[in-house]
Amino acid sequence: MKNYGEKYGHFEMNQISGQWRRWLAPIIILIVALSIPAMGSALWLKVFTSVAIYTITALGISLLYRRLGQVSLAHVALMGCGGWVTLRLSHAFHLPFEFQLFAGGVFTAIVGMVLAYPALRMRGLYLALVTLMAAGGFSILIGIIQFPNGGDGFAGYAITAITHMERPYLAQSDEAFFVYCIMIAVLAYALVYAHEHAKPGRAWALIRRSEASAMAAGINVTFYKVWGFALSGFLAGIAGGLLAGSLQFLDARSFPVGESVMIFALTVVGGAWHWFGAIIAALLFRLMPALLNDWGVSGDAAFIFFGAALMHALATAPKGIAGQIAGLASRLMKSGDRHD
Amino acid sequence: MKKIAVYSASLVGAFMMMTGGAMAAPSCGLSNGQKANGEPIKVGAIVGQTGPDDFSSSGDAAQAFFKCINANGGVNGRPIEFTMEDDQWNPEVAAQVGNKLVKDVGVVALVGSGSFVDMAVNAKLYADEGVMSMAGACAISDCYESSNIVTAAGGPLISSVGAAQWAVAHQGAKNIVCVTTNIPTSGIYGCSWMQKFMENKGLEASIIPLDPASADMNSAVLETIASGADTVLVNMPGGMAAAFLKVAEEQDLRDNFKWISSTPLYDADIPAALGKYWTGVLTVNAELNPIDGTGPDTTNWRAIMETYANEGDPRDTFSQAGYLAAKYFVEAVLKLDPADINRASVTKAIQAISGKTSDMMCGPYYVGLADRHLPNHANIMMQLVDGGFKQVSECTQVDTEYLAPYLAIEKEMGISN
Amino acid sequence: MNIYGLFIASGLAVGALYALGGVGLVLLNRATGILNFAYGALGALGAMLAWQAMQWGAPEPLVWLLPIFVGAFFSLAFGRYIAPHLSQREPVVKAVATLGFAIVILGFMNLIWIDTPRKLSLTTDTISLNFAGLRVTLTRLIAFGLALTVALSMGVFLARTRTGLMMRSIAADRDVAALLGTPIRRVETLAWGLSGALAGFTGLLFGSLVRLDPATLTFLVIPMIATTVVGRLQSIPITFVAGLVIGVIESLMTLYKPLAPFRAMTPFVVAIITLMWLQRGRLLTFANED
Incomplete structure (x- = not known):
């Protein structure tokens, strides 16, 4: 199965x-x-803004999983790091949004590199658990220091008087901000594509197969592993900054450990081996609960449905939903070179 | 259980109507017994139903009241179409449903919301879109510091200071330790102003913040012992408070301190959840008057809940607050020309609400045009007795500097002097 | 009275809970190779049903037995009908699937029992003795004793008995174990049932000692996992000790004001530091080993 992924892990559908x-x-x-704003619904615009944002996060998770075989159960916490920096800079300097977003991404990339340190020594469940512990620590830490909301001091938090964060100059309205998020998501895809089709992609492929042979082939295993984590962290940080921009502030209760585990699970369900798996993951993560909520299904019943669907998908679709769609698509195209 | 409760409630309701029942018939709005058939007026509410705690009782009460209105002539013939959304304690979801109600559904106002996140997330939306939220249960500071949100509840700050004030006056408290959640806009917000109140009196106070997910109540109890306080103020959601008090019971601390609490523990399930150990010991602040009171509003609220709400919907302080919000909302829109009920006219009508008195509230309810609203700043104390509560103090104005801007607003409006 | 003694005693009391949870998690992991995120949810379900039984006036022995059977039943259901479909997936995916199970259980609990303050009062809560100035109830002593007993006996069971050996062989490599004629179904069923029973009983004690709230009990599994990380998901005695040490450190942090608010982070920080220390000096990682 792993070999399969390497062979077809590129962006080709067929x-x-x-x-x-x-x-x-x-x-x-x-x-x-891009035609979603034309629907003229404020609810679905908000929901799809979240979907665009979490697509970027899921893209970072699937990159690590597909390319390095590493599992991060801390990506929602990483989003929190990026969001914190973005908010802090915004309230302190009022620079253009893009600077703050980028700075949040870079900071989170550094945090990602710190997470890569254990990844140099372990993989699989152990590494996943280290990241889980980091996410657990973060959720408590952020509950104490809180997200900046225009207050004084280093933490920039005040109990009263929320100051809302400024949005990008080009995207003040919800509609414009949604398009902005889509554009950033496209850029994120381009960034990942550029990496996978260049030297880092080849290095990662070899590392995933065997670190020893990668090293024997003269690849700097440590560097490329750290680089993978940095890139993945960068994407999560950007997503966190966008989330802050979407709500114009962040709340510590948005970042519990369970969310980090859930988005990883959904990335696997969505299908880490195909480029649109991240989109499916984000749709499952944010659109599906919103649909159920809108249909009047109680949040608790939605939990049951969601949990059952998660178990079912993991048990029956090893390549994820994206894998099934791709398989179906290639069959429909009557291609001789079938994907499954 | 909730679903099962629906059927049994309607059965009980039907039974009571058939037998006539001992209870007074609910009265609301025009009270003419005619079903409203006009063009509906859209009203919304956002409640935190799914999450660490079910915070939807104020929305349930508003819904029951509107059902009653719709069965009794509506708003001059126009029924109220009430949409209640669950924010799931999640800020993203709160923003989604807030936008849905305000922009997509196009509600004229929000009535009976109860949440830990909605008020923080959507305050700006409400102000930008010129829509008022007459909330029920407000657990966070944002609820009291926004131009377009107003509630009949007092909130954690007023309730905590009220409890402390009573303990100082009646129990001789000199050093209070406030055990609370580490949520800054809820727990710390209340406790830090309680601390200021004590310091202004030349007394001492300290705060013990707790992580709501923590398994460890033992160290909190030990910290309480080490604080040197003579009085413990429990300012936490019911479940967490019950856990804390259980560990305190394990250490048999009942007689080492005086025990007071803010409103969350004024709940019909609390006496059973805490057990006999705390009977006659714990005194709880109530932001509104007793739920078993005999005044016209309290009686009518119980009657409306009995007839129009589910049996499983709690009858607590927050439900009372939801009832009051719905009642005052309807009274305000009834004055409008039924053909001219839109967001702008409704917002204006709500802002014109003033001097509403009720047996549920110590002071008058008003809204007014201001950047912040906190009409309810007087409350009472209830002591835990065998299987229930007993009122131990009359309405008392809460004495805190926090109220200065609100009192200035009241003076300007001519409500107080 | 020595204040440190008091806080250490209190820390041990809380640590015993972490230890008890961690030991059960490691047991299942060693026997089936699955880290069970639903462990807390199974316990919560047991505790809620015990409370319900108590409300209906069930005799107390039944209240104690009910969570054990409930935990075992639902754990078996997962082990029997869902886990086999995941046997070819990597350990992380198996673990994540149990999160789905946890969410299903949590959803059901929230639907059945509307959120409201509840308390699970066991007779053993009323019996207590004094330990280093701290009153310790019998319930807490049972939690400690159970953790200790499981830590001692399960280590021996897995290491010395034939069933224990079979469990370990299945966890190590299911296919090879099957080829060697290990009765996989039977052994795994036993492991799931045993660990589920333990989860249910743990839930009962937690419901009494921590808080009777489905969501809180369900997500307590995260700090519990921290103790298992210290024991590298393998060593039951180390997990037991780790639970106690984490509890004591967490409790002692209360005494130092600047760190006191951060004390809930203790399990995670301890887990990360130990894991990093255990893995020091490794340069390469290999696909077959973690």
Whole structure:
């Protein structure tokens, strides 16, 4: 199964399709996404803004999982790190949003590199548990220091008087901010694509197969592992900054440990081996609960449904939903080179 | 259980109506017994139902009241279409449902909301869109410091200071330790102003913040012992407070301190949850008057809950607050021309509410045009007795500097002098 | 009275809870290779049903037995019908699937029991003795004793008995164990049942000692996992000791004001530091080992 992933882990949906065909699906998805504001619903605009944001997070998780075989159960906590820095800088300096977003991303990339330190020595469940412990620590820490809301001092938190964070100059309204998030998500995809189709991608592929042989082939295993974590952390940090921009403030209670575990689970369910798996993960993570809530299904009943669906998906679809869709798509195209 | 309760409640309701019952018939709005059939008026509420605690009782009460209105002539013939959304204690969801109600559904106002997140997340939305939220249960500071949110409840600050004030006056408390959640806008907000109150009196106070998810109540109890206080103020949600008090009971600390609490423990399930050990020992602050009171509003509220709410919906302080919000809302919109009920006219009508008195509240309820609202700043104390509560103090104005801007507003409005 | 003695005693009391939870988690992991995120939820379900039985006036012995059977039953259900489908997945995915199970149980509990303050009062809560100035109830002593007993006996069981050996062989490599003729179904069923029973009983004690609240009890599994990390998911005695040490450190932090608010982080910080220390000096990681 692992070999399979390496072979088909690229962005192709179908190998014998023409060059144009591989861009077809992304372009369709992008057009659909950009037409969402035209629906004219404030609720679904908010929901899809969250979906766009968590797509970036899931992209970072699936990168680690697919390329390095590493599991992070701390990505929602990492989003919190990025969001904290973005908010802090915004309230302190009022620089353009992009600077703050980037700074939040870079800071989280550094945190990601710190998480990579244990990853140099362990993998699998142990590493996952280290990240889980980090997420657990973060959820308590942030409950104490809180997110900056325009107060004084280093933490920038005051019990009263929330000052709302400024949004990007180009995206003041909810509609514009949604488009802004989609654009950042596209850039995030481009960043990951560029990495996977260049030297780091080849190095990661070899490392995933065997670290010893990667090292024998002259690859700096430590560097590329750390780089993978930094990139993944960067994406989470950007997502956190966007979340802060979406709500214009953050609340410590948005970052419990369970959320970090859940988004990893959904990334696996969505399908880490295909490029659109991250989108499916984010849809499951934010759109599905919102749909159930809107249909009047109680949050508790939604839990039951969600948990059952999670177990079912993990038990029956080893390549995730994206894998099933890709398999179906390739069958429909009557391609000789079938994916499963 | 909740679902099962629905059926039994309607059965009980039907039974009571058939037999006539001993209870007074609910009265609301026009009270003409005619079903309202006009164009509906859209009203919303956001409650924290799914999450660490079910905080939806104020919304349930508002819903019951509106059902009663719709069965009794509506708002001059127009029924109220009430949409209650669950924010699941999640800020993202709160923003989603807030936008849904305000922008998509287009509610004229929010009535009976009860939440730990909605008021912080959506205060700006309400102000930007010019919609008022007449909330029920407000557990966070944002609820009392926003131009478009007003509630009949007093909140953790007023309740904590009220409890401390009573303990100083009646129990001779000199050093109070406030055991609370580490949520800054809820627990710490209340306790730190209680601390200021004590310091202004030349007395001592300290705060023990607790992580709500922590398994360890033992160290909190030991910290309480080490604090040197003579009085313990429990300012936490009921479940957490019950856990803390259980460990205190394990250490048999009942007689080492005087025990007071803020409103969350004024709940019908609390006497059974705490057990006999605390009977006659714990005194709880109530932001509104007793739920078993005999005044017209309290009686009518119970009657409306009996007829129009589910049996499982709690009858607590927050339910009372939801009832008051719904009642005052309807009284305000009844004055409007039924053809001209829109967000702008409703917001104006709500802002014009003033001088509403009720047997449920110590002082008058008012809204007014201000950047912050806190009409309810007087409350009572209830002592835990065998299987229930007993009122041990009359309405008392809460004495805290925090109220200075609110009192200035009241002076300006001519409510107080 | 020595204040340190008091806080250490209190820390041991809380640590015993971590230890008890951690030991049960390690037991299942050693026997089936699955880290069970639903462990807390199984316990919560047991505790809630025990409370319900008590409300209906059930005799107390039944109240004590009920969570054991409930825990075993639901744990078996997962082990029997869902876990086999996951046997080919990596350990993390198996663990994550149990989170799904936990959420299902939590959803049901929240639907059945509307959130309200509840208390689980056991007769053993009323019996207490004095230990270093701290009153310790019998319930707490049972928690400590159970953790100790399980730590001692399960270590021996897994290491010395034939069933224990079979459990370990299945956890190490299910396919090879099957080839060697290990009765996989039977042994795994035993492991799931045993650990579920322990989870249920742990839940009963937690419901009495921590808080009778489904969500709180369900998510207590996260700090419990911290103790198992210290024991590298393998060593039951180390997990036991780790639980106690974490409890004591957490309790002692109360005495130092600047650190006191951060004390709930103790399990996580201790786990990360130990794990890093245990893995020091390793340069490469290999796919087959963690």
